[in-house]
Amino acid sequence: MTSAATTAYLASVPDSSGAARGRRRDFGPWPWILPAGIGILFIFGYSVVDLLQQSFKYRGDWVGFDNFQLVVTDPLFQTAIFHNALLLFTVPILVALALLFAILLFETRRGMRFYRSAVFLPYLLPIPVVGVVFGQLLQLNGALNAGLKSLGLQSFALDWLGDPNQALVTMSAIIIWKEVGFGTILILARLISLPTELLEAAQIDGAGFFKKHLKITIPQLRSVILFYAINEAIVMVSWVFNYVYVMTNGQGGPGNATMVSELYIYRSAFQNQAPELAAAAAVLLLISTLFFIVGFFKVQSRAQSGIFDE
Amino acid sequence: MKRRGIAGAIICASAILISSLTSTGAIAASKAAFPTGPVKLVMWWWGEQEAPGAKIWLADTIKAYKVKHPNVTIQTVLQTTDGLIPAFAAAAAAKKGPDLQYFWGGIYAQQPGWDGQIAAVSDYIPAQELAHYINANTEEAFQGKIWTAPWYVNPSFPVVARKDVFSKYGLTVPTTWSALLKSCDVLSAKGVTTLAGGIKDGWFGGWLYSMIGSQSVTSSKDVISAVLGTQKFTDPIHAAWWTRLQETQKHHCWNADINSLELYQAQQLWVSGKAAMTVVAGPDTPNFVAKVGASKVVVMPMPKWGTGPFAGKLGTTSQTIGITKWSKYPQVAADFLMFSHERAQLDNWFAKTGSMPADDRFNIAGVADPVKKALFTKVLSGGPYLENFIPAQLDTDAVFANAQLVLKGTRTGAQAAANMQSVMERLRKTDRNLLKNFTAWAK
Numbered sequence: 001m002t003s004a005a006t007t008a009y010l011a012s013v014p015d016s017s018g019a020a021r022g023r024r025r026d027f028g029p030w031p032w033i034l035p036a037g038i039g040i041l042f043i044f045g046y047s048v049v050d051l052l053q054q055s056f057k058y059r060g061d062w063v064g065f066d067n068f069q070l071v072v073t074d075p076l077f078q079t080a081i082f083h084n085a086l087l088l089f090t091v092p093i094l095v096a097l098a099l100l101f102a103i104l105l106f107e108t109r110r111g112m113r114f115y116r117s118a119v120f121l122p123y124l125l126p127i128p129v130v131g132v133v134f135g136q137l138l139q140l141n142g143a144l145n146a147g148l149k150s151l152g153l154q155s156f157a158l159d160w161l162g163d164p165n166q167a168l169v170t171m172s173a174i175i176i177w178k179e180v181g182f183g184t185i186l187i188l189a190r191l192i193s194l195p196t197e198l199l200e201a202a203q204i205d206g207a208g209f210f211k212k213h214l215k216i217t218i219p220q221l222r223s224v225i226l227f228y229a230i231n232e233a234i235v236m237v238s239w240v241f242n243y244v245y246v247m248t249n250g251q252g253g254p255g256n257a258t259m260v261s262e263l264y265i266y267r268s269a270f271q272n273q274a275p276e277l278a279a280a281a282a283v284l285l286l287i288s289t290l291f292f293i294v295g296f297f298k299v300q301s302r303a304q305s306g307i308f309d310e
Numbered sequence: 311m312k313r314r315g316i317a318g319a320i321i322c323a324s325a326i327l328i329s330s331l332t333s334t335g336a337i338a339a340s341k342a343a344f345p346t347g348p349v350k351l352v353m354w355w356w357g358e359q360e361a362p363g364a365k366i367w368l369a370d371t372i373k374a375y376k377v378k379h380p381n382v383t384i385q386t387v388l389q390t391t392d393g394l395i396p397a398f399a400a401a402a403a404a405k406k407g408p409d410l411q412y413f414w415g416g417i418y419a420q421q422p423g424w425d426g427q428i429a430a431v432s433d434y435i436p437a438q439e440l441a442h443y444i445n446a447n448t449e450e451a452f453q454g455k456i457w458t459a460p461w462y463v464n465p466s467f468p469v470v471a472r473k474d475v476f477s478k479y480g481l482t483v484p485t486t487w488s489a490l491l492k493s494c495d496v497l498s499a500k501g502v503t504t505l506a507g508g509i510k511d512g513w514f515g516g517w518l519y520s521m522i523g524s525q526s527v528t529s530s531k532d533v534i535s536a537v538l539g540t541q542k543f544t545d546p547i548h549a550a551w552w553t554r555l556q557e558t559q560k561h562h563c564w565n566a567d568i569n570s571l572e573l574y575q576a577q578q579l580w581v582s583g584k585a586a587m588t589v590v591a592g593p594d595t596p597n598f599v600a601k602v603g604a605s606k607v608v609v610m611p612m613p614k615w616g617t618g619p620f621a622g623k624l625g626t627t628s629q630t631i632g633i634t635k636w637s638k639y640p641q642v643a644a645d646f647l648m649f650s651h652e653r654a655q656l657d658n659w660f661a662k663t664g665s666m667p668a669d670d671r672f673n674i675a676g677v678a679d680p681v682k683k684a685l686f687t688k689v690l691s692g693g694p695y696l697e698n699f700i701p702a703q704l705d706t707d708a709v710f711a712n713a714q715l716v717l718k719g720t721r722t723g724a725q726a727a728a729n730m731q732s733v734m735e736r737l738r739k740t741d742r743n744l745l746k747n748f749t750a751w752a753k
Contacts, residue, residue, distance in 0.1 A: 253512060270396035
């Protein structure tokens with residue numbers, strides 16, 4: 001280390017005596033974040049405070065936790081939350097499929113660009129378009145069942161969205177179809193950026209397809225997989241409204257078979273004229289979403305060697 | 311990092327979840343002289359779906375009004391069926407939106423009045439004028455006021471039956487419940503649908519409730535009593551219709567895909583001859599009859615099963631227009647509503663839509679078409695349209711949902727009635743003004 005460099009280094013070391021504190025202030029990243037932060041706080045912070053206030057009031061009067069009690073004990077809300085929880089089971093399926101597709105695309109020599117576009121395309125389609133198309137396609141006498149019947153597969157021709165025992169599963173499958181492209185591209189991008197030496201060495205040592213990816217590729221994709229899983233968990237908890245609304249005409253039917261918490265909030269606020277109950281339900285949803293978002297930030301901070309730092 | 315993570319999480323979660331939930335309030339309407347300066351009114355409406363031609367009539371009427379009052383401009387926005395109520399709820403929350411708003415009758419017009427979102431039209435339209443508006447006093451009245459002005463009558467709801475389809479299988483059009491179920495047995499065995507319907511969007515559940523359920527009640531007061539808790543939705547007069555509905559499912563009366571079709575989609579099965587009967591919107595009935603040919607069609611109420619005063623009768627309701635509380639020109643809005651009830655506009659409504667304007671000054675005797683004439687005459691002595699006398703949330707949460715399940719065969723009639731009762735009991739707790747408002751309405 002040169003003398004000048006040493007001086008510079010020493011200058012950057014915090015003065016433990018505290019004498020330097022008054023002379024030089026380091027605000028870190030805050031001056032850069034502040035303008036945007038103020039904007040976000042103004043737009044969303046105000047709304048959150050207003051939402052919280054509404055959740056404790058009825059027509060302007062303070063009612064304590066009454067609204068929360070009414071919402072939590074509402075069988076329809078319980079059903080909605082249960083369905084959101086069931087939708088969380090699609091997350092491991094999504095992750096597994098995205099991983100599989102990403103690895104297959106990675107291994108594909110010819111036509112990778114075409115396959116990549118094909119996998120990613122559903123993610124680009126607007127949800128209302130997807131909802132309307134699948135709503136038609138999956139009618140009992142729709143195109144899918146007509147195709148199945150023509151192949152002699154009558155027993156597989158179900159009332160996909162009209163049967164209350166089937167509707168949520170169908171909805172999940174559509175969400176998986178739509179969302180898997182995002183994960184595939186995300187994982188593939190990380191996969192391409194990985195150093196190839198380890199994979200080549202494993203190949204020379206005779207590792208097969210499964211062993212190579214199981215032991216070498218997947219451990220290196222941990223951070224991006226976690227990011228995708230948390231992102232999709234947030235989707236399942238608080239971003240499935242569009243699918244349900246479009247495919248069930250805002251009913252969450254048949255019966256309450258596809259009722260989810262967002263639809264419950266929407267209906268409370270705009271159909272049932274109960275904004276205070278909607279606010280209480282939204283606060284509960286906010287808290288449950290926070291749980292996942294905190295997890296997301298933790299993953300992000302730990303991803304030292306992950307996609308975020310590269 | 312932990313603190314930053316949580317702060318970031320709060321911001322992100324807010325971005326995801328914040329909807330425009332704002333508090334509601336009322337703006338006092340002011341009565342003033344008819345303005346002479348430029349006036350712009352916005353009207354949100356629905357109805358072209360059930361009364362094709364309404365759009366042309368509205369354009370004609372606005373044009374004619376512009377001739378009378380050149381300073382008044384009226385802009386119209388056609389709403390979707392699913393969006394009609396939520397769009398207005400959002401507008402009301404923001405106290406911004408239309409000056410004139412379309413409402414279905416009964417509870418759909420009462421609730422915005424109770425919530426202070428609309429001004430009573432009776433504050434601006436003289437009583438002697440309102441007395442001519444059909445169903446204003448039966449559905450729109452509340453504590454001496456009339457909330458909204460009926461626009462056109464909705465006979466609710468006619469069953470249209472194809473004589474040609476029935477006769478092809480050696481049957482006649484069923485007018486009783488037992489005959490209907492027998493027809494269902496015969497036709498389903500031949501692979502023909504007896505009744506075509508679509509309930510995916512839920513609305514048809516409300517229609518069926520009113521058509522089948524009205525046969526056992528003695529008046530709309532029975533329904534309000536069940537809402538208030540002095541009667542129960544599990545009492546035979548309120549619950550029996552669910553059993554009748556279940557019977558139609560058991561006898562394979564409906565198209566198998568009823569749960570995956572929307573209301574208006576399913577009616578096309580009848581037009582194409584794949585179904586013997588269907589239920590259509592009252593104002594649209596003449597159009598459906600014309601598509602098949604009047605000689606082949608019978609227009610009738612739901613086959614009779616009950617012994618109540620409304621068994622074998624059509625229901626009657628009027629679709630209405632209200633004036634919003636935040637409108638700057640309520641007196642102009644009211645003047646336009648009265649203008650729309652002038653003779654020339656009433657006749658033009660009939661000419662453009664073939665349906666009946668909600669005004670007893672309309673000359674039914676002058677209607678040449680026998681189908682329309684019969685329909686209009688029946689509707690003047692029609693029964694209450696039950697769906698309009700229950701809370702809208704009970705309709706969606708209990709009637710729509712249970713009708714879907716009963717017609718799918720996954721819930722019995724008794725279970726559906728019990729569920730409806732439990733939803734109602736819960737609603738009395740969650741809607742803290744419900745008892746007060748319904749009690750006042752019942753008077």
